[in-house]
Each structure stands twice: as C-alpha cells, then as structure tokens.
Amino acid sequence: MKCSQFKDKLTEYIEENLSAEADEEMRSHLLTCQSCKDDFDKEVLEYKTFKEALSYENINFKNSTEKIMESIDKNKYTRGRRGMKRKYKGALAIAAAFLLGVIVTPVAMKLMDGKEIFSAASSGKEENSTKQENIVKSEMAKENNSNEPIESVPETSSNEEKTSDDIKKSANVNIVDLYSKAEVTMSKELTFNTPFIATEDGKYEASIEGKGEKAIEEGIGILYVKDTSTNKMYEYTATEKESQQSPLSISWYDDTHLMIVHGLGYGTLVNGERIIILDVTTGEQMLIATAKDKERFVSITRKDDSLILKYALYLDDMMNDKEDKSKTFDNYILGDVIEVE
Template sequence: MTRKAYLKRIISTSLIISLILTLTACSSNKKGAEPSTNSSSNNQQQSAPAPSKNQTSKTEDNSSKTTSTTNTTNTETVDPTVPKFNKTETTSSPKFNTPWKVYGTVQASIEGKGDTASEEGIGKIIVKDGSGKMYSYEIADNKKQNSPKYVQWWDDKNLLVVIGMGYGTVSQGGSLYNLNIATGKVSLAYKAEDKQNVTAVTKVKSKDGNYDLYIKMLVYEDDNFTKSHYEEFTIPYSKLTMLK
C-alpha cells in the first residue's frame, strides 16, 4: 500500500468514527430531554390554583355561621302567647344574680336583677346541669320587655318561672310558666289577670301522696295600685297539665 493510499484510509476511518459519535450524542440528548417534558407536565397537572380572597372569606363566614347556630337554640311553645327562650351555653359566672335554687344536681338562678330579682331591668335564667355545664335562657323577641322574676324547681327537669314586666315598681311578679330543661318546652302554668302578680310558688305534699302547687299572689285593689293584699291558694296535681 502506498503512503498516499494509507493516509486516505486513515482519514476515511476518522470521518466514520466522528459521524458515529455525533449521531450517538444526538440520540442521548433526545432521550434525556423527554423526562424533563413529562416532569413539567406533571407539575402543571398537580398544581392547584390558590383560593381567591373572596372564596376564603365565604368559607370563613360559613364556618362562623355554623358555630353560632350550634351554640344557640330556641325553646318550644304551643301557645303563641307563651314566651320562648334563647338557650346558649355559657362559661361565665352569673353576676348581679339571685342565690342558686338547688334540686339534686341541678341549679338555677336569675341574673341581672339583684339578689331578690326585684331590680329594674331584663334578667335571664342561668341553669347549671349535673355535669357542671351552664346555660343561659333569655326571652326571645322580647318586645314587651318582660323578665324572669322568680324560679323554683318542681323536679330536676321542670323549672317553674314567674315572668312579668322588667321595668316599673308596680309589677312585682307576673304569670307562671313551666320550662322543661330536658325538652326545651315552655308551657303556661297559671295566667295572672289584671292587678294580679304571682310572686312565689312551691310544691306541697298532699294527703294522697302527690304534690300540689302552692301559689302566693299579690292582688291590687284599686286602679291607682296603692292598695293591695296577698292571696294564697293551691292547685291540685291533677290539674297541673303543664307537667304531663
């Protein structure tokens, strides 16, 4: 082989090797680029748009409304003239209130009208159950500005409540209602007529072994409400339909 032919063969071989290396490099770059494209696509699919401020605000508002509805409930009445109560769980100790009335493991007090519930203003009933939880009962839709003025337990479920005008010195009592703290039902026990004010109640044992309802009532004798006297009477258990 001549020197010229030998050099020609070397050059041809070099060109072939260079071409093979170039093709191999291009193929490797193409394969390496494909995962990057898929990764970018996956990132786009997995990324979720952040909620707008309006959406966040609506979510917070709905959460707040749910909490409020859960904490406050209304008592039930059949007679539209019988007041309803808004029942709300509370952790605050009652202030400016009457001494606790205790029956077994339950207790009741009137908050906001002083230790005898005779001060002017709208009070509310505070009930503490056997587990120690406290609930406030406030008259709902109270356009007449009535207030609880006296409470007495009949048993550990039924609380007798005197409700009358929250303002004025003439009204020292009112009509008598029964609040069932287990069912939330409120019913009329005794309707006080004009110039009458139920001021106190208690249960007394009768000869037949049942308990009757004793009522003490202030009765005004004149239109100027300057003369008055007290009357006392008993309602037999058989007529206490609000407890049945």
Template sequence: MDCMVFRKRLNDLVEDNIAYDLKDAMLQHIVECEECRTVYEDELSLDAAIKKGLSIDSKAFKSSRTQIMKSIDKNKYGTSPMKKFMNHLRKYRGTYTSIAAVITVAIVITPYIGKSGLGFTAKKSENMSNAQIASKSSESFKNEMSTAKSAPKMQSNSVKGQAEAKQDTSLAITNRDIPERAFEKKALNKTYMPNFNNGWTDSVNKKYSATVEGRGISSEDEGVATIVVKEAVTENQWAFNLLNNEDQQSSPKSVYWIDDEKLLVIVGIAQGHASKGGNLYMLNTNTAETITADPKNTANLQNGSEIMRVVSTNKLPNNQLEINIEVSVYDDDIQNEFHAENRIIIVPIK
C-alpha cells in the first residue's frame, strides 16, 4: 500500500470503520512507513481528545469524529482546481467586493469628472469675459473722468441757461394766470351771529359791515370761510359763498371795503398754514358780480407769490382805483424764504 491510499482512508482506520483486509494492509503500512505512522498516531490523539471533550457524565458520543468529518465542507477542502478556485473566491470575497465597488464608483463618476473639466473651461471663459467687462468698465471710467473734466464748462453753460430761463420767467409773469372766481349770495336771518370770524369791517360811510367767518380772528386757520355782510340800518344779513369749490381747496381770507358797495377780497388756499395770502378780487355786494382786480398782473407778481393784504385804496379820476397791496417776494428758487413788499396797482372801477 502506498502513502496516498493510506492517508485517504486514515479516518476510516481511526474510527474502525473499514474492511478487515484493508485494515490489515494499513496497519502493515505504518509498520513499514514511519511518516504515516506518525500521522496515524496524531490522528488517534486528536480522536481521543474530541471524544473526551464531547463526553457528558461519563457518556461518550459514538462516531463523533465521523460526524465532524462529514460536516466539513468537502468543496472547501477539495483538491480539484475548480473547487480550489471557488474556495478562493469565497475566502477573499470581501476584498473582491471592495474592488468591484471601487470600479463601479469610478465608472459612475467618470462622466461628472468630464463635466467638471468642461465647467473649469467654462469658468475660465467666464473669467475671461469678466476681464473683458473690467476692461470695458475701465474704458468707461476713463470716459467719465474725461466728461468730469469738461463738467465746469458744461455747468457754466447750464448756469447761463438758467439765467436766460429766469429772464424768460420774468417776462412771463406779466401774463400770470389768475383763476376766475364767483360768489353766491344768500340771505341770512337777522338774528344770525357769525362765529369764529376775524371781526367786523365797516364800509366807507358805515352803511355796511363785513366779516370772514370760519377762519378765526387772524383768518389763518384752515377751512373754507364765508363772507357775511350786514346792513347797519335794517340789520339784514347776507352770506357770500365761493362757487365751483366742491373740492374745498379755496377760501376767502380777508376783505377790504372800497366804498359802501364793493369789497376787495383775497382768495387763497383753504388748507394748510404755509399759504398766508392769495389773489385779489373785486366783489359787488349788491349783485354778487366778481372780477379779478389785477388781471394783467401789473403788480408783477412772481409765480407762486401772493397778495398778503390790502394796505389802502385811493380813487383816481376816470374811474380808476389805486390799490396799495403787500405781497410776498421769494428770496430763493425753491420758494422757501420770502420777504414782504408793498406795491401799487391801478384798476378800473365802474
């Protein structure tokens, strides 16, 4: 018997699960082969240890070695090349799995790497565009600086133009538009007592008296006022209200008697305290006829200027009336600061 056959059937010999003739031949072989005898003795020692370890209460498990040997994976410990290859794959499956994962990730991210490269190219192109824009901005800045250097000259021309515009404005003041006004006359009860008024003003011969009701003593409060006229002898009273004033933007502010029939009335903005005066009108208290006192703007008022009050009047020949008025004259272009001046206008009267 050769050594290969002996070792192949060694387990059967140890378990005594072998034919008699084969057993005799194997025992004869270990007598002659020292190496196989050593292997046989080692296997006997291992079998004894297994039986001792599996014994419970002095009861030994029969065929324990055989069952263990049967449980051993023959594929794992087979000698054929295919079995060895499969066993190798199972043994190093973790390593091969990692390698496969790396390869998969590489395949997945390769397109993105390509896109990153394109992105870098695009970014580079964008940076070049920014550089071009910066260059253009630099050129624009140079142009602005060049323009700034010539600004004093342009500003000088602008000032000259403003001066010419002011001259044109001064010429236009003569044709200053003054809105037409009309009053409605209504009779009041004799016992009517005007309140919140600026006091009674008597006519030249004291036949009549008049007051502005609704704007306080100084006539500077906000609101639309009413002119009240009272006859001294009969104590009859009439109210004069502005027509076409539905928006409540205008109001009579003060009155001044020319004679026993006609009143000079200043009409201005009803709301706010910034406006102290307005435009001047002539009101006939008998007929309620109203005309603009200075339609041609002989007072040469600036745009935005106002007549603050009537200082005095003087009748002239040929039905002319000289009116001394106090006007506001602005000291700045934004009409924030002003001073008062007296001016004379001459108007026709009937």
C-alpha cells in the first residue's frame, strides 16, 4: 500500500469502517512506515480526545459520519479524499458544538440555583478532562509498545565519561610542580620527537620533542599533549631549567593521567631520578617515586592494577657497571608512592 492510499483511508480506518481486507492492509502498512505511523498517532489522539470530550454519563452519541459525508457536495472538491477529510473535520466540529449546546443548555438551567452546584460542576469538568487525557496517553502508550520494536539500551563502559574526580586516588598524594603548561597551535611542527602515543579512548596523545625518536638523545625535552576532542595542543616544559631536567620516558596510566620518567637531559647514563603522574585535564602533578643511591629509572608502565618499573642498579660509585632490573607493584592506587627497595 502506498502512503497516499493509507492517508486517504486513515479516517475510515480509525472509525473501523473499512473491510477486513483493507483493514489488514492498513495495519501492515503501519508496521513498516514510520511517517504514516506518526500521522496515525496524531489522528488517533485527536479523535479520542474529541470523542472523550463529548462523553457524558447516560448519554450516548451515534456516529454521524455517514450522514455528514452524504450531505457534502462532492463535486465541489477536486483534491480527492484529503480535501474531503478537511471539510469533514470542519463539519464534524460544527455538529459536535451544536450537540454539546443542546445537551449543556438544559443542564445549565438546572444548575442556576446556586454557586455551590456551579463550583462542583467546574471541579468535575477538570477531573473529567484529566481523566480523558490519561486515557488517551495510556491508549497511545499501548499502541506504541505493541507496534514498535524494543530498543536495547547500550551498556556504558566503566571508563566512559570518567573524570579525574571519579578515579580512586591515594590518601597520601604528593603534589609537585615540575612542569609548566602552555597552549600552542595544533599545527606546530615537531621535528625531533618520539611518536605520539594515544590513550585507550583516543582522546589524548602525547610525545616528547627534542630527544629523538626513542628519547635517548642528549638534550632538554619538551612534553606535548594533544586533545583531539577540542583540536588543541599543550606543551609542558620542565621548570628546573638550571639543573637541565627533562622528560625521559612516558606512558599512559589511564585515559587522563600520563606517567613521566623525569631526570637529567644530558649524559650517556640512565638518568631517570623521579616519576611523576600528570593529570592532563587539570595539570596536577603527583610525585610517586624518587631514585635512591645508585638506582636510576628507565621506564614505567601499567598492566591491569599493577605498575611495572624498569630500572638500572649501578654497582660502583663511578657508575660504570650496572644491572638491568624490573619490579612490579601490585594493586596500585593512583598517587601511591613506590620504592624499589
């Protein structure tokens, strides 16, 4: 069935004046055409509201559709049943108003004796209106539930829309200020940097500029963080310039926190002396590790709820010989301070 045919027969379908075959065709079309379904819902709401408005106890109205349709001069209409439908609505409204006047007038005469009766009638009218509205809403809800497929609500990932305040933090966070933050243009060209590493959700990307592709060249590095959701980029510069401090290695703790191995930017030794976790949404910096004696940090990564620290342990005071070591910190809570020994 075409949409135009459906709309032509919509009034008869609502009033149940169609044949069984035509009625089934209309019902089938409703299940496959959302546009016609919307038109049907509007018509049903208007029809039922109007019908309920004329409902009174012990008074029944007969359907005058056929008589009204017969009284219409069909030669005056050239647009088919749609034009007739609009004229029909106007005629039906006039007929309804007339019938309402006939019914209400005698009732009103009886109610002229006192204000209390008038007040009661007004209250009853409001209650009747509310009742009618609830009935129509209930009918529409049932109709929609029976004809529309049930949509499943997608489950929300545990990390989705998670902010820094939602993440469990240690009660003993050590806040430091080792990096200053500044916004730079997204088109800024980086020429001597590590590849950008992205968070799991892809919102942030980070890179170290100034120390080569593997961040092992001598020099003071600058940390760059891209926010792909806002198309902005920020640079983080080490504040301890006199002591030539630099980011040496980076990895993501989660979608908003970046772990940084921090130390001397020059020399051929392993120079990581501190580990900082940077909140890229607020700029907050947490110091979680400080090297002791002959310890020097190489990298730190996260696996599930554990941190894996790779470090060098130098064996002599001249730092000529060293052992490469690794240590895992299980059940780590963000901000906890860790120690090798």
